[in-house]
Amino acid sequence: MSGWMLALAGGVLIGLAATLLLWLTGRIAGISGIVGGVLMPRSGEVAWRGAFLIGLIGAGAAYLWLVPGAYTPRQGFPPVLLVAAGLLVGFGTRMGNGCTSGHGVCGLGRLSVRSFAAVLTFMATAVLTTYIVRHVA
Structure with a gap:
């Protein structure tokens, strides 16, 4: 798959995740706010935030595992x-x-x-x- 197609697929997935989070929970998919809510937890707010972050990190790790050489640190x-x-x-x-x-x-x-x-x-x-x-x- 070419680079622009991967970028397009990534953008679609980000938009889909943000839309689903807003639609299903009424929450904005702002990563700094989600991380902040895990670091300074409020009752009933940690589970969905933790799940979102685990999914975010897990998806990146899965991509690196499935596409060797996809990332080269500068x-x-x-x-x-x-x-x-x-x-x-x-x-x-x-x-x-x-x-x-x-x-x-x-x-x-x-x-x-x-x-x-x-x-x-x-x-x-x-x-x-x-x-x-x-x-x-």
Whole structure:
């Protein structure tokens, strides 16, 4: 299967999972919110969040097992910078009250103006950061 077909299938599966979660539970498939709900649990909220995360990780692991060589880690990134980047992403999702999955997949699908502004901010920041890392630093 070609790369674009795999990307299309992945996008369809993400959209289907987000739609089913909203339809069946009334919950938004924002990964940062789902993880946050597992880390700071509330009664009745942990089981579905844990199941969603296990499915998310399990599906990725199954894909890597079924398609050997599908993922090759990039070299040359110091672990300290990767940890710092992860922490900054976490801070940004908290500050933006959601992540790319919540705002980009679910919010845009619901025509949320706030999500549209958040996605524009995410994308502009990503473009600027990539430019700086590749051409300035």
